[in-house]
Amino acid sequence: MTPDTDRPSPDEALSRRIIDLISAGRARSRTELAAALGLAPSTVSLRVQSLIDAGLVTERGEGTSRGGRRPRLLGIDDTSGVILTVDLGGGHARVGVHSLSGALRETRSIPVTLTDGPEPTMAAVCRLFDEVSGGRPIHAIGISLPGPVDIATGSVTQPSRMPGWPGFRVGEHVRQRYGVPVAVDNDANLAALGEHRAQFGATGHSITVKAGTAIGSGIIVDGHIHRGATGAAGDITHTRIDGSGDIPCSCGNTGCLETVASGASLVRQMRERGRTEVHTTADVLALAFDAEPEATSIVRTAGTHLGQALSGVVNFFNPHAVFLTGSMSASEPFIAAVRSRVYEACHPLATQQLRIEAAQTRADAILHGAARWALDNLELPTAA
Numbered sequence: 353m354t355p356d357t358d359r360p361s362p363d364e365a366l367s368r369r370i371i372d373l374i375s376a377g378r379a380r381s382r383t384e385l386a387a388a389l390g391l392a393p394s395t396v397s398l399r400v401q402s403l404i405d406a407g408l409v410t411e412r413g414e415g416t417s418r419g420g421r422r423p424r425l426l427g428i429d430d431t432s433g434v435i436l437t438v439d440l441g442g443g444h445a446r447v448g449v450h451s452l453s454g455a456l457r458e459t460r461s462i463p464v465t466l467t468d469g470p471e472p473t474m475a476a477v478c479r480l481f482d483e484v485s486g487g488r489p490i491h492a493i494g495i496s497l498p499g500p501v502d503i504a505t506g507s508v509t510q511p512s513r514m515p516g517w518p519g520f521r522v523g524e525h526v527r528q529r530y531g532v533p534v535a536v537d538n539d540a541n542l543a544a545l546g547e548h549r550a551q552f553g554a555t556g557h558s559i560t561v562k563a564g565t566a567i568g569s570g571i572i573v574d575g576h577i578h579r580g581a582t583g584a585a586g587d588i589t590h591t592r593i594d595g596s597g598d599i600p601c602s603c604g605n606t607g608c609l610e611t612v613a614s615g616a617s618l619v620r621q622m623r624e625r626g627r628t629e630v631h632t633t634a635d636v637l638a639l640a641f642d643a644e645p646e647a648t649s650i651v652r653t654a655g656t657h658l659g660q661a662l663s664g665v666v667n668f669f670n671p672h673a674v675f676l677t678g679s680m681s682a683s684e685p686f687i688a689a690v691r692s693r694v695y696e697a698c699h700p701l702a703t704q705q706l707r708i709e710a711a712q713t714r715a716d717a718i719l720h721g722a723a724r725w726a727l728d729n730l731e732l733p734t735a736a
């Protein structure tokens with residue numbers, strides 16, 4: 353696989369499709385695989401054997417015969433090792449242990465201070481990796497960083513977000529320690545990948561917006577992350593919103609979506625109204641949950657602004673779904689306002705089959721996405 357794309361070669365793609373079909377339970381034998389893939393049984397058998405030799409696929413007894421030899425049933429070898437993931441946030445590192453089919457088996461969190469720099473932070477993460485893997489073989493590792501990432505080098509690209517981290521090759525550092533493929537990306541892209549693959553598998557188009565204290569989004573095209581020319585695709589937070597009142601934004605412009613729809617902006621708006629008991633996004637959401645009129649109105653307006661920013665994107669990109677994650681996605685008035693603005697502002701053709709809903713993978717979206725991204729980077733047998 354080339355480092356600047358997550359599209360596998362046709363040869364790798366066959367191995368991956370075989371694994372996907374077996375994982376999803378859509379093919380249980382070599383015969384069913386050949387039928388599903390439209391390939392000669394001999395081609396499929398050779399590739400399945402190479403996946404068995406690699407410890408990825410296993411035989412699980414015999415199925416029923418429809419005349420002739422009974423087919424040997426296939427499964428993903430979930431006993432042969434684990435996929436490890438980590439979601440690095442401002443104050444915590446959340447580690448996930450996944451089976452080879454990507455299923456999340458266990459999570460563990462530790463406090464970390466990113467401003468301590470990459471080496472002590474990654475040392476703490478690796479200690480937790482060692483603990484949770486319990487000596488089982490590790491197939492691959494997926495890492496989520498809370499800022500723009502150059503996926504070719506596996507390093508952070510914007511110094512303002514994570515001082516001391518730019519230039520430090522997080523992926524390479526961890527790969528040297530474990531000797532397995534390490535895939536790195538930012539949290540918004542991985543949340544999008546995690547939710548998308550859980551809902552649609554490796555096909556279809558979607559946008560996942562993380563609406564919490566800040567706003568970010570990831571775009572999935574044909575089941576894969578779309579990064580754009582410079583990795584900035586999906587940066588919806590600096591979309592200008594009409595009538596937003598020219599509030600200065602962290603980017604230097606005024607009137608960005610972030611200034612009117614982020615959790616931080618909701619807190620500011622409540623405090624401007626004299627609500628000094630409000631300190632966090634959670635405080636505003638709790639008030640809105642209790643149907644307190646001022647908080648509810650502010651949350652709804654934030655949803656309308658996000659819907660406004662999304663409507664241009666939906667008209668242009670025509671996705672199957674818009675998923676919302678982050679703390680604000682738990683607020684029904686927020687989601688309802690996003691939905692109604694998008695449906696109102698978009699061409700009916702663009703919204704005919706569009707789903708706008710809270711992400712099913714919830715707080716685990718990033719870990720699921722990191723596991724999928726690690727699995728996409730797993731070195732698979734390319735020729736039998």
Ligand SMILES: [Zn+2]
Pocket residue numbers: 589590601602603604605608610
């Ligand atoms: Zn901005």
